[in-house]
Amino acid sequence: MAGLEGSSLLEVRDLSVRFRTRDGVVQAVSNLSFTLERGETLGVVGESGSGKSVTSLAIMGLLNRNFADITGEILFEGRDLLKLSPAELRKVRGKDVSMIFQDPFACLHPMYRVGSQIAEAVRAHSDVSKSVANARAVELLDAVGIPNAAVRARDYPHQFSGGMRQRAMIAMALVHNPAVLIADEPTTALDVTVQAQIVELIDKVKRDFNVGVMLITHDLGVVAETASHVLVMYGGRAMEYGPSYEIFHAAQHPYAWGLLESMPRVDRKLDVLIPIEGSPPSLLNPPPGCPFNPRCKYRFDVCDKQSPKLVQLPGGHLDSCFLSAERKQAEWRDKVSEEIAQ
Ligand SMILES: Nc1ncnc2c1ncn2[C@@H]1O[C@H](COP(=O)(O)OP(=O)(O)OP(=O)(O)O)[C@@H](O)[C@H]1O
Numbered sequence: 001m002a003g004l005e006g007s008s009l010l011e012v013r014d015l016s017v018r019f020r021t022r023d024g025v026v027q028a029v030s031n032l033s034f035t036l037e038r039g040e041t042l043g044v045v046g047e048s049g050s051g052k053s054v055t056s057l058a059i060m061g062l063l064n065r066n067f068a069d070i071t072g073e074i075l076f077e078g079r080d081l082l083k084l085s086p087a088e089l090r091k092v093r094g095k096d097v098s099m100i101f102q103d104p105f106a107c108l109h110p111m112y113r114v115g116s117q118i119a120e121a122v123r124a125h126s127d128v129s130k131s132v133a134n135a136r137a138v139e140l141l142d143a144v145g146i147p148n149a150a151v152r153a154r155d156y157p158h159q160f161s162g163g164m165r166q167r168a169m170i171a172m173a174l175v176h177n178p179a180v181l182i183a184d185e186p187t188t189a190l191d192v193t194v195q196a197q198i199v200e201l202i203d204k205v206k207r208d209f210n211v212g213v214m215l216i217t218h219d220l221g222v223v224a225e226t227a228s229h230v231l232v233m234y235g236g237r238a239m240e241y242g243p244s245y246e247i248f249h250a251a252q253h254p255y256a257w258g259l260l261e262s263m264p265r266v267d268r269k270l271d272v273l274i275p276i277e278g279s280p281p282s283l284l285n286p287p288p289g290c291p292f293n294p295r296c297k298y299r300f301d302v303c304d305k306q307s308p309k310l311v312q313l314p315g316g317h318l319d320s321c322f323l324s325a326e327r328k329q330a331e332w333r334d335k336v337s338e339e340i341a342q
């Protein structure tokens with residue numbers, strides 16, 4: 001996770017985000033910490049409302065500070081993005097840290113040709129001629145797998161298929177060779193075969209451009225395939241965090257178990273999928289103690305009284321649960337052997 005020397009590419013430390021709303025304070029993110037290095041993919045998973053998008057918007061500096069109280073640190077190569085002026089932040093956003101969204105129309109204007117929009121983005125941060133910018137746009141469209149890029153660059157967004165628009169948006173995000181690429185549910189709106197292509201493209205971009213990718217997704221299969229590290233979020237908090245292999249092979253948190261048990265897999269019959277009962281908490285009135293306690297089968301007396309801290313486990317990754325390490329290991333062993341028996 002953290003680099004051996006010097007500062008990490010991106011280090012989020014003790015991040016909390018509170019929204020002041022008419023109904024009260026929404027505690028969207030609480031005491032969240034993680035790191036991301038170049039060439040790594042951090043998969044961020046968790047049910048709806050767990051704070052994944054708010055975290056990415058905080059990193060991008062896209063939350064309105066008049067309504068959002070943000071505390072903690074978001075260190076990009078050691079520099080705290082939360083302390084930058086709006087002008088300084090604009091230089092970082094889109095340049096060092098870039099984002100792709102679920103909806104390509106969020107960043108492609110329907111009335112302008114795809115190529116010229118990318119070329120404009122090139123010129124926004126670097127002083128190059130129109131023809132150099134156009135050539136760069138074609139190069140990027142080619143890099144993200146748009147066939148016949150020089151010709152297709154002259155198309156309008158509606159002339160692109162959904163998958164091609166997503167590719168164009170990724171090209172747009174790559175304009176300034178970002179170091180961090182945040183992808184928030186980049187494939188949800190696409191059909192399954194195109195989803196797989198976009199996931200593959202993001203993975204290729206990570207390697208070719210040596211970026212650190214923060215991939216927010218509901219699809220644990222995608223995380224298992226591409227992420228080097230996994231952050232499991234619930235109720236605005238980190239429930240479990242560590243190398244992907246450990247999360248998938250030695251998960252320690254009852255919420256992570258729940259997510260894994262509800263994950264469809266080729267080697268698992270559909271009737272074995274076990275959904276997590278109940279629904280995520282309102283962050284306007286979160287339950288006391290561990291946010292997962294009202295739904296947790298393993299809850300005991302302390303769980304609704306104190307909030308567990310994210311602590312290092314003997315296995316090396318971090319989890320936030322009061323169950324003892326021995327109990328967790330025993331439960332996990334039982335789950336794995338049940339699975340094998342089926
Ligand atoms: N601008 C806002 N004002 C008030 N509350 C907000 C605002 N933005 C998000 N929230 C709340 O913050 C919490 C976390 O939301 P967030 O969008 O980060 O969830 P998410 O994990 O991205 O969910 P999903 O998987 O559905 O995209 C939710 O309870 C949401 O209602």
Ligand SMILES: [Mg+2]
Nearest residue numbers: 052053054184
């Ligand atoms: Mg979201």
